Amino acid sequence: MKAGTPLVELEDESAPVSKGLLRHNPKSFLKLILIGFVLVALPLIIALINSALSIDKLAEQSRKAVYQAAQIAHGSRVLLDEISTMERSVRQTLILGDASLLEGYFQAHAKFASTAMSLSALSLRPDQKQVLDRLTASESAIFQQVSSARRSSQGLQEIVSDFVPLLDTARAFSSSGYALIEREVTAMQDMAWHARSIVVWQLLALVPFAILLALGFSVLIARPIRQIDAAIRTMGEGELTKAVSVEGPQDLRYLGQRLDWMRRRLLEVEEQKTRFLRHVSHELKTPLTAMREGADLLVEGVAGELSVKQRQIANILYTNSIQLQKRIEDLLNYSALQNGQNGLVKCPAALKKIVEDVLQDQKLAIMNKNLQVELTCSDLTVECDQQKIGIIVDNLVSNAVKFSPPGGHIKINVRRVRESVWLEVADSGPGVEEADHARVFEPFYQGRKAPDMHVQGTGLGLSIAREYARAHGGEIELLKQAGAGARFRLLLPICNSEDAHV
Structure with a gap:
């Protein structure tokens, strides 16, 4: 659609409405x-x-x-x-x-x-x-x-x-x-x-x-x-x-019509951006999977024994390919959220197992930074979409790993509070600046203390995590704490029979 086209459509569509309203409102x-x-x-x-x-x-x-x-x-x-x-x-x-x-x-x-x-x-x-x-x-x-x-x-x-x-x-x-x-x-x-x-x-x-x-x-x-x-x-x-x-005078109603035209144009741009992300993500995922599998084969020595330096290079390729795949998955998840294609499939799930699986997936990154992880979690069963809760926990833990300094520590505490489950993840990193508190859950927002990495994040992790939490009837909060580090809290109802959709 051309930029000038909605002007004609807007005037043609609103002409009968304008004639009717002019009987009751002044023109200016x-x-x-x-x-x-x-x-x-x-x-x-x-x-x-x-x-x-x-x-x-x-x-x-x-x-x-x-x-x-x-x-x-x-x-x-x-x-x-x-x-x-x-x-x-x-x-x-x-x-x-x-x-x-x-x-x-x-x-x-x-x-x-x-x-x-x-x-x-x-x-x-x-x-x-x-x-x-x-x-x-x-x-x-x-x-x-x-x-x-x-x-x-x-x-x-x-x-x-x-x-x-x-x-x-x-x-x-x-x-x-x-x-x-x-x-x-x-x-x-x-x-x-x-x-x-x-x-x-x-x-x-x-x-x-x-x-x-x-x-x-x-x-x-x-x-x-x-x-x-x-x-x-x-x-x-x-x-x-x-x-x-x-509603009101003609000039203000015209201003409202122009705002609505701008809203439709922004909606078009947003849809184009979402389609672009979805298509690019799909296009990148296939060759990236091949690159990751190739690096994995090199590390395992399938193509021949590697020297120490060659193995280090292959490990770097493999680690960064995993990071890139996670960024692409974030983009795909965000695209699905924007298009409302994210219905929940709920079933009883052990929350402790979900957290342990996430920690296992993050084991290599944790070992590389020599981080100490303290997990306190009782046996709790939550009715939820296990995959999406896993994505929430993975985003919170990966953030804690990314921002924690080498030799730092991460605390994960899961407990029941009345009819809800509180899952808190705290790191020992620089924390979140006061100016970033209101925007930390916005899509694509990186924050002022984003660490220097080979592969920068997309800024979608916390935004996707919050949407998934709200789909379950819960919420994610950034808590204020004294000293260094950031602390996030995930609140989930223990039993929620409603079918939520993002």
């Missing part, structure tokens, strides 16, 4: 953030505008109420003053007998009439309107009498007494004006309290709503990012079989 991540910000801020903006309108309405009503109350109070005060002026002018005319003094009365009457007309134009209550009409009618009647008696002061005596009820009516109207001011002030206080209550209730309702909206959009924004992060982490851990799916 930025648009989603902007929509979220607007929707979160909108309730608060509405509450603010509503509060401003309420306050403005309250201020307008208060202004009108105060203005009208002030007009009524001022007008009633003017009416009282003008009535007093008219009464005084009539009395002065009556006392002095000078009709020209009534000019003050007529001026006061004109001002009274103008003020009364202005008051009647205001929005008075019905009772105030009645008092003002009665006051105007009474004053008009007095004005008619004064106009008739202006040429003769004799009729003014009776008119003076009419000003008393007129003044009382004007005072009643003035009192109602002040009472109106008090009522308007009370009404404004009630309106202010009501407006404040509305604002408080709006805040109590809209602030939690805005917080819920913010949380909802946080989830919507964070979800595709978490999905992308999880997909990258999964691919980084080598899990390439799970498809990458990202």
Whole structure:
């Protein structure tokens, strides 16, 4: 498959899905953030505008109420003053007998009439309107009498007494004006309290709503990012079989599709690498077997007696051919693991015999380095695949032999702990650096303290051993220990009836 081909396939396959998702998601991540910000801020903006309108309405009503109350109070005060002026002018005319003094009365009457007309134009209550009409009618009647008696002061005596009820009516109207001011002030206080209550209730309702909206959009924004992060982490851990799916804005979904394309490409490369290892391993195994058998025949003297140096060379060829065959078998086992072709064939097996057989196979390497092996193992029977447990133990022991210095020692301890078997292998080598602890079981990882050998390892032994252990329902751990050396522990259930597959 060409590198550019999946692009077309990806767009063609995801086109129907994209059309469906676009109905519910914005096209870009930025648009989603902007929509979220607007929707979160909108309730608060509405509450603010509503509060401003309420306050403005309250201020307008208060202004009108105060203005009208002030007009009524001022007008009633003017009416009282003008009535007093008219009464005084009539009395002065009556006392002095000078009709020209009534000019003050007529001026006061004109001002009274103008003020009364202005008051009647205001929005008075019905009772105030009645008092003002009665006051105007009474004053008009007095004005008619004064106009008739202006040429003769004799009729003014009776008119003076009419000003008393007129003044009382004007005072009643003035009192109602002040009472109106008090009522308007009370009404404004009630309106202010009501407006404040509305604002408080709006805040109590809209602030939690805005917080819920913010949380909802946080989830919507964070979800595709978490999905992308999880997909990258999964691919980084080598899990390439799970498809990458990202929900959200179109640009983030497109990024998820590109990640899935990269996953498929990595899966292809991984499959190509596995096929290459399998084919090369098979191709190498046949000629290597012939080389090993030929070296073995030379060592045994089948082709003629060898000199000491020739025998040493033949031994070197034979030993290294065995090492190469083990590396090739590791590659084949790893290839089988990658292709899921490693079913277990379980049967009861004596764990002590498995360990002793491994030590027998490693006898030559142990003797060459003059290593001391201390084996502590009770008779334990485990239900397992004997061949694969042998591979696990062989990898652990060969690692211990490889890393132990000449004249060093290896401790193998096998014991039962509750319903499990613990097999520990400890060497006296340089140990595993702290930085390598997390990667020591990774395929092809050699570590920082790999020994110098004619045939380097593949870095697959511990990875294969861990996979076989997990297939049995167990585990392999690298234990921390004081001093030199490395210590590995294999945990196996004594009896496990489940058919496990790698």
